[in-house]
Amino acid sequence: MNKVVLITGASSGIGKVTAEFLIQKGFKVYGTSRTPEKNDFSFDLIQLDVNSVESIQKTIQLILDKEGKIDILINNAGMGITGPIEETPTDKMRNVFETNFFGAIEMMKAVLPQMRKQRAGLIINVTSIAGYMGLPFRGIYCATKGALEIATEAIRMEVKEFGIRITNVAPGDFATNIAAGRYHTPVFKDSAYAVIYQKNLDLMDAHVDNGRDPKEMAEQIYTIIQKSNPKIHYKVGSFxxxxxxxxxxxxxDNVYEKLIMKHYKL
Ligand SMILES: NC(=O)c1ccc[n+]([C@@H]2O[C@H](COP(=O)([O-])OP(=O)(O)OC[C@H]3O[C@@H](n4cnc5c(N)ncnc54)[C@H](OP(=O)(O)O)[C@@H]3O)[C@@H](O)[C@H]2O)c1
Known part of the structure; x- marks a missing residue:
């Protein structure tokens, strides 16, 4: 019987490419989107908003009714946020935490009872290399991904005895729609940060535009799936x-900070 994969945020970018890759490798793939009617896909694209527990439960039940199991969850749905922390609206910060952190946590909570019943399962959380450090004008995004990395370390130990494996895979810059879906705090004309924030926004967009091919992430995820004992952390990006x-x-710390500041022209 084919392994059943559930991958969130499969309407574009890393999620879409990974879903297509895994279909070709013979997996039964369910991808999700908040608006699945948008396009045609080579895999089943179903409605799910990771910010709604009700929507999560509905999706899991739909897959279990059809397949009777979920072997692999890829927690990929996510969004960006930029801005000087001082000027970023707090409700926008909370919103990104809801999606990138609590969304992934709710997904894990929703599949774990079934995986425990199966006494098997694999969860791959897509985090970010940016989650390993605080980057200027992206601090809240870094914090959401860093928080997920740390929570994964903990939950991984909690579920090991049930035969469930959990890991993180942290991408560097990949050419996807992430910049378009980001919340950008406006560059206010009279802001003390206006010049340097605008410079950093241009740098960030250039990094994503010149980013790597998401297929690399799909290949890494496929490699992880084949491992009987995946590592805690994987990173995919430039050297x-x-x-x-x-x-x-x-x-x-202070030497590292100087390097980061030089890189971001601060
Ligand atoms: N691209 C990069 O350089 C990069 C670097 C580091 C980490 N990442 C991470 O990689 C993951 C994939 O990002 P991507 O680059 O492929 O970006 P993307 O092309 O913008 O795709 C993001 C996906 O997440 C989904 N999504 C967003 N909010 C959601 C919500 N509330 N509920 C359900 N789905 C939601 C979107 O689906 P709908 O809009 O259709 O609902 C979309 O399919 C994200 O977690 C991102 O943070 C990306």
Whole structure:
């Protein structure tokens, strides 16, 4: 029987490419979107908003009614947010936490009872290399992904005895629709941050536009699926993006901060 995969945020970018990749590898794939009627897909695209527990429960039940099991959950749905923290509306910050952190947590809570019954299951949380550090004008996004990395470390230990494996995969910059779906705090003309924030926005957009092919993420996810004992953390990105995590571990904090500030022209 084919393995059943549920992947959130499969209407575009990393989620869509991963869903298409896994279909070709013979998996039964259910992708999700808040508005699944938008397009035609080579896999089942069903309605799910990770901010609604009711919508999550409905989707899980629909898959269980059809397939009787869920082998793999890929928690991929997510969104960005930019802005000087001082000027970013708090409700927008909460909204991104709801999607990137609580959304992924609610998804895990919803599939775990079934996976415990199966005494098997794999959950892959898509985080970000940006979750390993606080980056200027992206601090809230970094915090959502860093929080998910840490929560994954904990829940992974809690569910091990039930035969369930949980891991994180952190992308660097990938060419997707993420910049279009981000909440951008406006660059206020009279803001003390206007010049440097605008410069950083341009840098961020250039990084995503010149980002890597999402197929690399699909391949890494496929590799993880095949492992009997996946690691806690995986990173997929350029050498420098991955190395920046190593540098943070080994350099004194103030030296690392200087490097980041130089990189972002602060
Ligand atoms: N691209 C990068 O450079 C990069 C770097 C690091 C991490 N990531 C992470 O990778 C993941 C995929 O992002 P992407 O780059 O592929 O971006 P994307 O092309 O914008 O795709 C994001 C997906 O998330 C879904 N989504 C957003 N909010 C949702 C919600 N409340 N409920 C359900 N689905 C929701 C969207 O679906 P609908 O709009 O159709 O509902 C869409 O399919 C995200 O978690 C992102 O943070 C991306």
């Amino acid at each position: 420098m993006q991955k190395f920046s995590i190593v540098l943070k571990r080994i350099l004194p």
